[in-house]
Amino acid sequence: MSNILQVGAKAPGFTLNNQDGKAVRLADYEGKWRVVYFYPKDNTSGCTQEAVDFSALLPEFEKEGAVVFGVSPDSEKSHARFAEKHGLKVELLSDPEHTVMAQYGVWQLKKMYGKEYMGVVRSTFLITPEGVIAKSWEKVKVKNHAREVQNALCELKG
Numbered sequence: 059m060s061n062i063l064q065v066g067a068k069a070p071g072f073t074l075n076n077q078d079g080k081a082v083r084l085a086d087y088e089g090k091w092r093v094v095y096f097y098p099k100d101n102t103s104g105c106t107q108e109a110v111d112f113s114a115l116l117p118e119f120e121k122e123g124a125v126v127f128g129v130s131p132d133s134e135k136s137h138a139r140f141a142e143k144h145g146l147k148v149e150l151l152s153d154p155e156h157t158v159m160a161q162y163g164v165w166q167l168k169k170m171y172g173k174e175y176m177g178v179v180r181s182t183f184l185i186t187p188e189g190v191i192a193k194s195w196e197k198v199k200v201k202n203h204a205r206e207v208q209n210a211l212c213e214l215k216g
Contacts, residue, residue, distance in 0.1 A: 062163035062181060062196050069094075069185045070161040074129065074151040077137035082127070082151055088189060091124035091215070093207055095182040095198075096164045100132045100140035100150075104180070104200045109140070111204035113147040122211050123187075129153050130178065164196075182207055184214070 063069070069092075073083045084092065095112065097105040112119075112126050119126050129151045132140070137150035151158075159165035159178060168177040180200075184193040184207060193210050195203070 061166070062179070063161075063183065063191055063194065065191050065194060067191050069183065069189050069191050070158070071189075072158045072161070074153055074158060075134050076152070077134055077141050077150045079134050082149060084185075084189075087125050089187045091119075091122065091187060091211060092185040093119065093124055093126040093182065093211070094129060094162075094185065095127070095180075095207075096129045096159060096162065096178055097180055098178040099130060100136045101143070105130070106140075106144055108180075108198075108200045108203060109146050109148060109150070110144055111200070112207075113145070115204050115208050116147045118208055119211065122208075122215060124211055125149075127151050129158060131156060131159070184210055186214075 071084050073081050076082050097108055099105055109128055126148045128148050131154050134152045153159055156165045164179045164181045166179050167174055180198040182195040183191050186192045192214050
């Protein structure tokens with residue numbers, strides 16, 4: 059049973075540091091569409107591809123008045139190296155205490171090779187300018203995901 063936030067729910071506000079150590083408040087972007095995607099780990103194949111894809115589409119998101127944030131448990135320093143290494147354009151936010159991940163319901167019990175552990179369920183939320191979750195994706199498959207989110211944004215905006 060998933061405890062991930064559902065469409066129609068108010069998106070929890072948060073303040074997290076980005077890859078430059080700057081505090082980013084979700085509330086500062088009220089009036090804009092916001093894409094918040096949660097991913098497990100910097101510099102792993104799926105997470106790298108997802109970040110590269112969102113970065114490549116960033117101009118299209120911005121044209122639609124949207125900002126994009128990637129959130130993982132990695133440190134600001136790790137995010138800075140990750141962004142530099144792959145030329146990432148999206149803001150990467152650090153949630154080492156898993157506080158925001160828990161609020162969004164993406165910090166969950168996972169299983170691999172019969173072993174249970176807590177981890178990030180790769181998920182994305184599209185948040186309206188009013189702060190409501192317009193669409194969510196859980197257990198995301200990376201291939202074409204950024205484009206799918208961008209298409210959903212355009213569709214919802216009409």
